[in-house]
Amino acid sequence: MSLPLVAILRGVAPHEVIAIADEIIAAGITRIEVPLNSPEPLISIAALATHCETHHDSKILIGAGTVLTVQQVRDVHAAGGRLIVSPNADVEVIRESRRLEMVSMPGIVTPTEAFAAVAAGASGLKLFPATQVGITNMKAMLAVLPAGTDLYAVGGIGTDNFAEWRAAGVHGAGLGTAIYSPGLTATDVGVRARALVAAWVAAD
Secondary structure: OOOOEEEEOOOOOHHHHHHHHHHHHHHOOOEEEEEOOOOOHHHHHHHHHHHHHHHOOOOOEEEEEOOOOHHHHHHHHHOOOOEEEOOOOOHHHHHHHHHOOOEEEOEEOOHHHHHHHHHHOOOOEEEOOHHHHHHHHHHHHHHHOOOOOOEEEEOOOOOOOHHHHHHOOOOEEEEOOOOOOOOOOHHHHHHHHHHHHHHHHHOO
């Protein structure tokens, strides 16, 4: 079963992305995001998409983060990415992502943003920055969102607080510096990924 975790590889370079992704996938995480403010992100996304199609299975979801424009959505799609993650809730970005049959996860902080994103067709919502919103406010938002809306906490989420967020009802998490930061080796990332997966499963 696919875990509701997204590995965010901000700052990853094309020459290292395959080895790092293989460690992440081996740990059990099947969603990988390369933010567009990383070095040559479309090259990394294209390489990952091709590699995963050849060496892994169709359940691996590769895409981009920090997607801010409709043209960027198209560029990611052309590179083979199928996941669009944004820090904000731009209705046109959401609609274009869904038109291209991509998974759309826009960033939201308020119920107004959340409902607008859902109405535009968002596949799920990225609560960002999650620690700023807090668990109490997150629970209040979940109480009014349409049933079946997936809410992923991003920003300050990791092994030390998975249990608290899961108990409050969050559906998934985006893992940034908790899993990767520039300078870490693939082995380093693998160790972190396995620890994060173990903590997430234990918090169930």
